[in-house]
Amino acid sequence: xSQLTPEEAVSLFLIKFLAILWEAxxxxxxxxxxxxxxxxxxxxxxxxxxxPKQVVPAVMIGAVLGLVFPMCECGILVVMRRLLRKGxxxxxxxxYMLAGPIINAVVIFSTWAAFEGHGIAREMVGLRVGLGxxxxxxxxxxxxxxxxxxxxxxxxxxxxxxxxATLPDDSEDAPAPVKKTLGKxxxxxxxxxxxxxxxxxxxxxxxxxxxxxxxxxxxPSEVEALSREQPFLAIPAMMFLSFLMCLCSEADAFxxxxxxxxxxxxxxxxxxxxxxxxxxxxxxxxxxFRRRLILTIATSxxxxxxxxxxxxxxxxxxxxxxxxxx
Amino acid sequence: xxxxxxxxxxxxxxxxxxxxxxxMVCAGLGFVSIRMYTNGMLNYILAKPFHLPVLVGxxxxxxxxxxxxxxxxxxxxxxxxxxxxxxxECSPDHVHDTTCNHGTSYPGHSHDDGDHAxxxxxxxxxxxxxxxxxxxxxxxxxxxxxxxxxLAAIAEAKLEGRNSAPDQEIGGASLxxxxxxxxxxxxxxxxxxxxxxxxxxxxxxxxxxxIPVSGEPKYALIxxxxxxxxxxxxxxAAFDEDKRKSYEGQTAIxxxxxxxxxxxxxxxxxxxxxxxxxDTVPLKVRIVVPQxxxxxxxxxxxxxxxxxxxxxxxxxxxxxxxxxxxxxxADITDVRKGEPKNEYxx
Numbered sequence: 001x002s003q004l005t006p007e008e009a010v011s012l013f014l015i016k017f018l019a020i021l022w023e024a025x026x027x028x029x030x031x032x033x034x035x036x037x038x039x040x041x042x043x044x045x046x047x048x049x050x051x052p053k054q055v056v057p058a059v060m061i062g063a064v065l066g067l068v069f070p071m072c073e074c075g076i077l078v079v080m081r082r083l084l085r086k087g088x089x090x091x092x093x094x095x096y097m098l099a100g101p102i103i104n105a106v107v108i109f110s111t112w113a114a115f116e117g118h119g120i121a122r123e124m125v126g127l128r129v130g131l132g133x134x135x136x137x138x139x140x141x142x143x144x145x146x147x148x149x150x151x152x153x154x155x156x157x158x159x160x161x162x163x164x165a166t167l168p169d170d171s172e173d174a175p176a177p178v179k180k181t182l183g184k185x186x187x188x189x190x191x192x193x194x195x196x197x198x199x200x201x202x203x204x205x206x207x208x209x210x211x212x213x214x215x216x217x218x219x220p221s222e223v224e225a226l227s228r229e230q231p232f233l234a235i236p237a238m239m240f241l242s243f244l245m246c247l248c249s250e251a252d253a254f255x256x257x258x259x260x261x262x263x264x265x266x267x268x269x270x271x272x273x274x275x276x277x278x279x280x281x282x283x284x285x286x287x288x289f290r291r292r293l294i295l296t297i298a299t300s301x302x303x304x305x306x307x308x309x310x311x312x313x314x315x316x317x318x319x320x321x322x323x324x325x326x
Numbered sequence: 327x328x329x330x331x332x333x334x335x336x337x338x339x340x341x342x343x344x345x346x347x348x349x350m351v352c353a354g355l356g357f358v359s360i361r362m363y364t365n366g367m368l369n370y371i372l373a374k375p376f377h378l379p380v381l382v383g384x385x386x387x388x389x390x391x392x393x394x395x396x397x398x399x400x401x402x403x404x405x406x407x408x409x410x411x412x413x414x415e416c417s418p419d420h421v422h423d424t425t426c427n428h429g430t431s432y433p434g435h436s437h438d439d440g441d442h443a444x445x446x447x448x449x450x451x452x453x454x455x456x457x458x459x460x461x462x463x464x465x466x467x468x469x470x471x472x473x474x475x476x477l478a479a480i481a482e483a484k485l486e487g488r489n490s491a492p493d494q495e496i497g498g499a500s501l502x503x504x505x506x507x508x509x510x511x512x513x514x515x516x517x518x519x520x521x522x523x524x525x526x527x528x529x530x531x532x533x534x535x536x537i538p539v540s541g542e543p544k545y546a547l548i549x550x551x552x553x554x555x556x557x558x559x560x561x562x563a564a565f566d567e568d569k570r571k572s573y574e575g576q577t578a579i580x581x582x583x584x585x586x587x588x589x590x591x592x593x594x595x596x597x598x599x600x601x602x603x604x605d606t607v608p609l610k611v612r613i614v615v616p617q618x619x620x621x622x623x624x625x626x627x628x629x630x631x632x633x634x635x636x637x638x639x640x641x642x643x644x645x646x647x648x649x650x651x652x653x654x655x656a657d658i659t660d661v662r663k664g665e666p667k668n669e670y671x672x
Contacts, residue, residue, distance in 0.1 A: 004481050011477035018470050019371040019603035021461055025359065026383025033390050117562075187398030194348050194391045201355075202454045205461070211604070219485045220607060251376075251601030258600065258607060260565060 009216055016212035020246050020280065021205060024074040027248070028200050031075025035082040036193035040185055044162060045087045055091055059140045062088075062095030063103065063133050070104035072249050073097075073275045074204065074284070078196045081159050081288050090155075091144035098301065099136035101249040101275035103129055111271070114253035120264060124253070127268045131308050135272060139300040146296055154293040156286075158199075200284055207280025211246040214279065218244065224259055227266065234266035235309045239302065242274035249275035263323040265313035273305045338406075340448055345399045347455050353392045354462040359384025362465065370470035371603045373672055470603075475669040479583065479597045480625045483608045495588040496614060496637055496652065501545035505533050524548065529635055530575030531654065547616075547656035552577035552631045557596045557609035557671055560634065560651035570636045570649065578634050578653060580611060581664065584626045589618040594630060594653075599670035606670065612637070612652040619658055631660040 004012070051058045071079055080097045084090065101107065111128055115121040143154075152160045180188075223241045227234035238259075247255055252274050256267045277298055285294050316323045362368045363381040372380065464470075508525035511532075515521055519539040526532055532548040555578035563569035582596035592613050597606040613630055622628060632655035639648045655661060 004484055008477045008481035008484070011474045012481040014464070015371060015470055015474055015478040015603045018461065018464065022359075022362070022368070022380060023372055023376055023602040023604070025355070026379035026386075029383040029386045029391075033386055036390070183397075183401075186394050187401070190391055190394035190398060194352060194395050197352065197387070197391060198348055198454060198458065202457055205457050215604070219482065219488075220605075221486045222488070245604060247605060248601065251605070254600040255605045258598070260562075 004216075013212045013216055016215050017208050020208040020211055023248055023251075024204055024208075024280070025201065027072050027075040028078065028204060029197060031071060031078035032193045032197035032200070033189075034071075034075070035078045035196045036189035036191075038079065038082045038086065039192045040188050042086050047083065047086060047088050051089070051092065055089075055141065055144055056137075058089060059091050059095045059137050059144070062092030062140065063099035063136045065092075065096045066100035066102070066104035069100070070106050071100055072107070073101040073281060074200075074248070076100045077281070077284050077288065078200050081196070082192075084155070084159050084288070085162050087161050089144075090147050090161075091140045094143045094297065095136045095140035098139055098276045098297075099132050102132035102136075102272065107249050107253075107275075110250050111253040114257040118257060118260070123264060124267065124271070127264070127312060128253075128271045131268060131272045131305070131312075132275075134308065135276065135301055135304040138304055139297060142300050143293065143296060146293065150292070154290050156288055156290060159288045199287055203283040203287055204280055207246065207278075207283040210283070211244065211279045214244050220245070220255075220259075224262065227262065234263055235269045235306060235313065238262065238266040238270040239273045239305060239309075242270045243278050245274070246278040246280045247274055261324060263313060263316070265309045265316065265323065268312060269305055269309035272309075273301065276301045276305075342399065342403065343448070344451050345395065347451070349392055349395050349399065351455050351458045351462075352387050352395075355458065356384045356387030356392055358462055358465045359387065367465075367470060369668065369670075370472065370475045373599050373601050373670075376601060472666075472669070475603075476666070478603070479606075479608070479669050482597065482606060483583065483585065483595055483625070486608050493587050493593060493612075494639070495591045496612060501533055501547070502543075504529075504531060505535055505545055508533065526575070530571070531633055531635060532575055547633055547654055549631060549633065549656040549660060550577040552579045554579045554581075555634070557582065557594075557611055558598055560611055561609050564636055564649040564651050573634045573651075574636060576634050577631060579629065579631050580653060581627065581629045581666070582611070584622055584628045585624055586622075587612075590615050592619070594628065597670045599672055603670075609671065610650075612650055613655060613661070614652060615655045615658050615661060617658050619661060622661070622663060627664055627666045629662045629664045630655060632656060 051061065066076075069079070076097055080093050080100075083096070084093045088096075108125055108129065111125050112121045115124040147154060220241060223237045227237040238256075242252070245252075245255070252271060256262075256270050259267065259270075282294065282298070285297070289297070313323070315321075359380050363377055363384065368377050368380060504527045505525050508527040508531075510523050511526050512524035513521060514523075521537040523535040523537070524532065525535055534546050534548050535543050536546075537543040553576075557580065560573070560578070560580075563573050580594055580596075582594040585593040585595060587593060592615075593610050594613050595608045595610045598609045599606050613632070630653055632653040635652045635654055636649040637652045639650055
């Protein structure tokens with residue numbers, strides 16, 4: 001009964017693979033086109049002028065940048081890489097990349113909508129945004145410390161800030177005085193867009209293959225059953241699930257809401273970790289960061305989400321608040 | 327030539343090969359996006375709100391990436407014919423740096439020393455293109471399709487049942503027992519002297535009791551016209567006492583896949599897709615029929631009509647009451663085989 005025929009297994013794999021791929025594809029296109037426009041029109045170093053000099057406030061601004069430039073996690077990586085090249089400090093980029101897919105109007109609204117029927121919309125939105133902000137900022141600061149030590153060795157060649165790559169030749173600082181024609185600008189935008197689109201879609205495809213394979217071996221209901229028997233396993237189990245499922249941050253709240261019997265702390269863990277770290281994101285990160293930095297980000301994010309979710313759980317327990325709706 | 331890096335020969339050919347292949351693959355992905363939107367193939371993998379982004383994304387690929395890039399490459403190739411040409415977009419005497427903006431694929435980052443590991447590694451480029459062709463190929467051979475959705479739903483139901491305890495049969499009280507503490511809603515004397523009473527049980531179940539002049543009374547469920555119900559609503563209502571009360575006794579029509587538990591007891595399940603096929607979960611509703619049901623195999627698609635009940639299941643966590651939605655079918659003719667309109671409930 002429980003044995004899948006090869007036909008069923010292949011169908012399950014293919015449908016999951018195609019679903020993840022085509023759901024994310026439009027957002028990568030959006031990110032790639034935006035990246036092309038940024039690359040062409042945003043003057044070198046322009047963004048840094050608006051940023052405070054101190055790291056901490058700058059990082060905090062980076063974390064809420066999503067409110068101004070809303071992006072989900074697939075598209076944000078592409079845009080972030082261009083901003084990084086344009087001289088936005090790495091710490092800010094990390095904060096934007098991690099928190100952006102959570103702290104933006106679209107995702108806040110969808111989280112609200114998903115939990116409204118359960119009567120916990122306010123708590124869920126508050127906790128998700130709050131934890132997302134803290135995790136992103138702290139991780140960004142850790143990355144900053146590492147960057148001070150190791151510099152651009154943490155980044156792939158394509159992501160290295162241009163200021164660092166360019167020779168200190170002052171005459172190059174000002175963009176070429178020659179006025180570029182519209183045609184030339186469009187050609188440049190399309191070149192960057194195509195490059196970024198192909199580059200990131202490749203890793204999205206590979207990530208989707210891995211995620212779809214993982215789904216053959218473990219199903220959400222199994223994770224739910226496991227965590228019901230062991231309440232304290234619920235948080236790591238849900239974190240593992242969000243890593244595995246590779247859901248879009250605009251959509252994952254609805255999935256979390258479907259785990260009706262799960263404690264709020266586990267749902268928050270699912271919703272905060274998912275947009276920051278999952279199989280396809282790790283593969284896509286390899287196009288920006290070197291292994292050392294990916295490890296730092298992953299360790300920091302996982303640890304923080306885990307610890308903070310446990311804290312949420314304990315606070316609920318201590319105050320005798322209902323952690324489960326209904 | 328004013329500068330030394332190779333703009334001609336081998337790398338120039340590589341550049342155009344890469345650009346042309348890139349344009350072709352992107353055109354393919356853009357076309358597939360638009361086509362899957364128009365021919366309804368997206369229904370098998372994505373929930374409705376995610377259809378429009380795919381169309382918009384496809385158009386964006388076609389316009390921004392494919393069209394503009396094709397024009398640009400066309401011009402670059404044309405400019406190659408000009409005698410004074412010195413690589414795309416370069417004035418002969420300019421020092422190369424990043425503001426020279428040839429686009430990133432070719433000259434743009436080939437100027438930063440040691441940065442061309444990927445862009446000029448042609449085998450890497452071919453592998454990339456090959457992988458990106460996979461979804462296009464799947465589309466060409468007709469995937470995703472309804473058969474794939476069906477097999478995946480069955481697979482998921484199997485996986486779902488793998489680790490959970492097997493479903494227990496609901497013995498349930500017989501209609502006669504349930505009729506004992508029911509209230510009489512209506513009573514009619516028939517011409518032959520028998521009495522027909524409409525009863526409503528504590529749980530809202532409507533039963534028709536026929537009391538002949540002599541002999542035992544007969545009991546049957548009353549099935550109304552019925553309305554289509556969603557698996558999701560029934561499963562949600564199971565958690566809420568007020569909702570349970572208001573649903574019980576209504577006649578529901580449900581469509582889903584069949585899974586046998588016992589002779590008169592089976593599960594109907596349907597996949598719930600929240601956003602995309604990657605997040606589907608099987609939703610279950612229990613069906614209880616009055617006579618043994620034959621001729622229907624596991625995972626057949628069936629349409630069922632019957633009264634809604636919520637039955638308390640043993641084995642839940644202490645203190646927590648677990649109810650499952652149940653459809654009580656009056657007659658086995660209310661269970662019919664059919665074909666799915668949509669594998670997923672949204």
